[in-house]
Amino acid sequence: MLHHYEISRHSHHAIPAMRSAPSPCETCPVRKASICGYDGLDLSRFGDMTKRLTKPAKSTIVDQGNQADAVFTVVSGAVLLSKSLPDGRRQVVGIALPGDFIGLSMAEVHGFSATALTQVEYCRIDRARFSEMLDEEPRLVRRLYATSASELTFAQEHMILLGRRSADEKLATFLLNMRERWARIRSASARVDLPLTRQDIGDYLGLTIETVSRTFSKLAKQKLIAIIPDGIRILDLAGLAALGSG
Amino acid sequence: MLHHYEISRHSHHAIPAMRSAPSPCETCPVRKASICGYDGLDLSRFGDMTKRLTKPAKSTIVDQGNQADAVFTVVSGAVLLSKSLPDGRRQVVGIALPGDFIGLSMAEVHGFSATALTQVEYCRIDRARFSEMLDEEPRLVRRLYATSASELTFAQEHMILLGRRSADEKLATFLLNMRERWARIRSASARVDLPLTRQDIGDYLGLTIETVSRTFSKLAKQKLIAIIPDGIRILDLAGLAALGSG
DNA sequence: CGCGGGGTTGAAAGGCCTCAAAACGTGTGG
DNA sequence: CCACACGTTTTGAGGCCTTTCAACCCCGCG
Numbered sequence: 001m002l003h004h005y006e007i008s009r010h011s012h013h014a015i016p017a018m019r020s021a022p023s024p025c026e027t028c029p030v031r032k033a034s035i036c037g038y039d040g041l042d043l044s045r046f047g048d049m050t051k052r053l054t055k056p057a058k059s060t061i062v063d064q065g066n067q068a069d070a071v072f073t074v075v076s077g078a079v080l081l082s083k084s085l086p087d088g089r090r091q092v093v094g095i096a097l098p099g100d101f102i103g104l105s106m107a108e109v110h111g112f113s114a115t116a117l118t119q120v121e122y123c124r125i126d127r128a129r130f131s132e133m134l135d136e137e138p139r140l141v142r143r144l145y146a147t148s149a150s151e152l153t154f155a156q157e158h159m160i161l162l163g164r165r166s167a168d169e170k171l172a173t174f175l176l177n178m179r180e181r182w183a184r185i186r187s188a189s190a191r192v193d194l195p196l197t198r199q200d201i202g203d204y205l206g207l208t209i210e211t212v213s214r215t216f217s218k219l220a221k222q223k224l225i226a227i228i229p230d231g232i233r234i235l236d237l238a239g240l241a242a243l244g245s246g
Numbered sequence: 247m248l249h250h251y252e253i254s255r256h257s258h259h260a261i262p263a264m265r266s267a268p269s270p271c272e273t274c275p276v277r278k279a280s281i282c283g284y285d286g287l288d289l290s291r292f293g294d295m296t297k298r299l300t301k302p303a304k305s306t307i308v309d310q311g312n313q314a315d316a317v318f319t320v321v322s323g324a325v326l327l328s329k330s331l332p333d334g335r336r337q338v339v340g341i342a343l344p345g346d347f348i349g350l351s352m353a354e355v356h357g358f359s360a361t362a363l364t365q366v367e368y369c370r371i372d373r374a375r376f377s378e379m380l381d382e383e384p385r386l387v388r389r390l391y392a393t394s395a396s397e398l399t400f401a402q403e404h405m406i407l408l409g410r411r412s413a414d415e416k417l418a419t420f421l422l423n424m425r426e427r428w429a430r431i432r433s434a435s436a437r438v439d440l441p442l443t444r445q446d447i448g449d450y451l452g453l454t455i456e457t458v459s460r461t462f463s464k465l466a467k468q469k470l471i472a473i474i475p476d477g478i479r480i481l482d483l484a485g486l487a488a489l490g491s492g
Numbered sequence: 493c494g495c496g497g498g499g500t501t502g503a504a505a506g507g508c509c510t511c512a513a514a515a516c517g518t519g520t521g522g
Numbered sequence: 523c524c525a526c527a528c529g530t531t532t533t534g535a536g537g538c539c540t541t542t543c544a545a546c547c548c549c550g551c552g
Contacts, residue, residue: 083406085492091406105395112402138384145391149351152394155401156358160329160337162408163452167508198531206409208509213532229517246331413540444499454541459500495552505542515532522525 035073036101038143051124061114061122062102068110070124071103077120078195082203083112092204093155095178095196098185104148106131117195160246162206170205171215172244175225175232193231281319282347284389297370307360307368308348314356316370317349323366324441328449329358338450339401341424341442344431350394352377363441406492408452416451417461418490421471421478439477 052075055061061072064084074096081094081102093112096102102114106127134141161173179192194201198209198216205212216232219225224240226233234240298321301307307318310330320342327340327348339358342348348360352373380387407419425438440447444455444462451458462478465471470486472479480486 083402085406085410087492089406089410091409093402093405105399106392107395107399111399134388138387141384141387141391142380145387145394146352148391148394148398149353152398152401153351153353153357155398155405156329156337156339158405159339159401159408160331160335162405163337163449164331164335203409209531210510210533211508213530214508217532246333443497455499456501456542457540460540463500493552495550497550498548500545500547502545503543505540507538507540509539510537511535513532513534515530517530518528520525520527522523 034099035140036143036147038137038140050126053122053124055116055120055122057116057118057120059116061116061120062110062112064110064113066110068103068107068127070127071101071106071130072114072125073123074098074100074102075121075123077122078117079120079122080115080117080196080200081112082115090203091206092200094151095181095204097181101144101147103127104144104151117200165246167205167207167211167215168218169243169246170207171201171212171219172224172240173246174201174205174244175234176240176244179234190234190237191228191231192234195230280345281386282389282393284383284386296372299368299370301362301366301368303362303364303366305362307362307366308356308358310356310359312356314349314353314373316373317347317352317376318360318371319369320344320346320348321367321369323368324363325366325368326361326363326442326446327358328361336449337452338446340397341427341450343427347390347393349373350390350397363446411492413451413453413457413461414464415489415492416453417447417458417465418470418486419492420447420451420490421480422486422490425480436480436483437474437477438480441476 061079062068064082076098079096079100079102080092081096082090082092084090095117096114102122105111134144161170165173175192178194179188182189182193196204198212201207202209202212207215216225216227219240220227222239224234224236224243226235307325308314310328322344325342325346325348326338327342328336328338330336341363342360348368351357380390407416411419421438424440425434428435428439442450444458447453448455448458453461462471462473465486466473468485470480470482470489472481
């Protein structure tokens with residue numbers, strides 16, 4: 001009844017070291033990894049329990065309810081974190097982009113599913129070993145704590161979106177958010193990649209596909225955005241921000 | 247644009263030490279405190295930056311947007327954690343009960359408000375000093391991390407509630423939740439205290455007061471609950487669980 | 493006794509959902 | 523190169539759940 005799970009992005013407050021390029025896992029098997037912005041770690045002494053892997057789009061990385069025997073960091077691509085009810089209703093609880101950590105909760109059982117939105121490269125780290133690592137690396141724990149707190153802040157921000165915002169506001173906020181997240185990884189651009197289906201977006205925002213689609217069209221009609229393949233282009237940032245502010 | 251804030255309950259996984267009675271801050275000024283289930287801390291060496299305080303119902307403990315110069319642990323009473331949009335729409339992001347920690351994020355600025363639902367006794371801990379404490383107490387950081395991860399799990403559970411559940415399900419889930427939380431603190435009982443107004447509950451569940459009220463009446467009419475002053479009595483636990491399951 | 497805050501209930505409106513069909517894009521095979 | 527199939531997206535029409543607006547009740551308090 002009590003699961004634990006979550007994802008982690010790089011902390012939202014500036015961490016100069018990783019602002020530029022998140023580059024965990026340069027080798028394979030991994031010798032060094034930037035975990036939540038913490039680089040001072042030589043993974044080699046943990047042997048081969050860290051692996052660099054690749055999965056095709058739409059494949060499952062972790063399955064809700066399964067034994068959690070690993071944690072992950074995303075190297076490239078995008079991963080959808082979602083939680084489902086027995087009857088199939090789904091809520092997307094996060095989107096992991098390059099540099100993000102998956103498995104912050106260190107729970108025994110995954111309380112969420114993670115599916116590849118695009119082809120994904122990621123590092124797999126044995127959970128038990130990672131847990132031991134934490135005992136030896138208090139600074140890593142501190143980073144993980146900071147990341148977790150940051151995630152929590154984001155989660156609460158998302159709650160007000162789900163509970164109190166209209167469809168228009170939800171979508172506008174989402175687009176601005178994605179823009180900012182990509183900006184952290186690449187560079188700021190009016191073009192916002194959306195490696196998600198309408199269904200995914202709907203499940204993220206608590207809407208149906210139809211409403212998502214209609215809202216996209218509406219924003220496009222208002223010249224706030226232009227709909228392009230696999231994403232959008234922001235035409236009126238201020239206008240969009242007026243909707244998604246708060 | 248990037249705030250940090252949150253609350254923390256005792257970790258959901260059993261922590262035998264605190265299962266029974268959360269009793270932080272036995273003296274005033276505080277000498278010892280159980281912080282997120284971590285008791286091995288002698289606060290006295292931090293001098294008088296910890297204080298035991300009491301506030302009347304409805305008073306404000308922290309105000310969204312204000313400088314965060316302290317963190318807190320609740321001793322008795324209940325505290326509402328909420329986040330508001332500029333236009334006044336509000337989302338309750340948590341309810342802190344005795345034993346809970348407020349201020350997990352350690353952010354510079356409060357991203358949420360905390361108001362006393364009842365008369366509240368709590369411990370106030372200077373944030374800067376607390377931060378120093380973390381440098382000296384890796385085990386405390388580890389507890390805080392665990393608590394934060396647990397909070398995150400709860401937050402994600404709440405997201406699916408806000409995004410994907412009906413009013414009936416929302417309320418049923420909420421009531422079962424409160425029942426379980428009280429059970430941790432006192433003992434299990436069919437009677438569930440609700441030190442919240444309908445408005446608070448609505449803002450927690452993403453509903454209006456009217457819908458909350460109607461749904462209460464509906465559940466009462468179905469003999470699942472009985473409405474009593476300042477709370478409810480659960481008449482049909484299984485029936486309620488059928489609604490609030492998942 | 494009248495006022496104000498919270499709660500309940502009713503009627504009507506509205507935003508989002510449901511059901512449905514058509515448009516679009518992409519990959520496959522003739 | 524086109525025809526076709528399949529999955530996704532868009533658009534339309536209608537309905538439902540929750541909200542909105544409003545009235546009324548209850549109760550504590552000045």
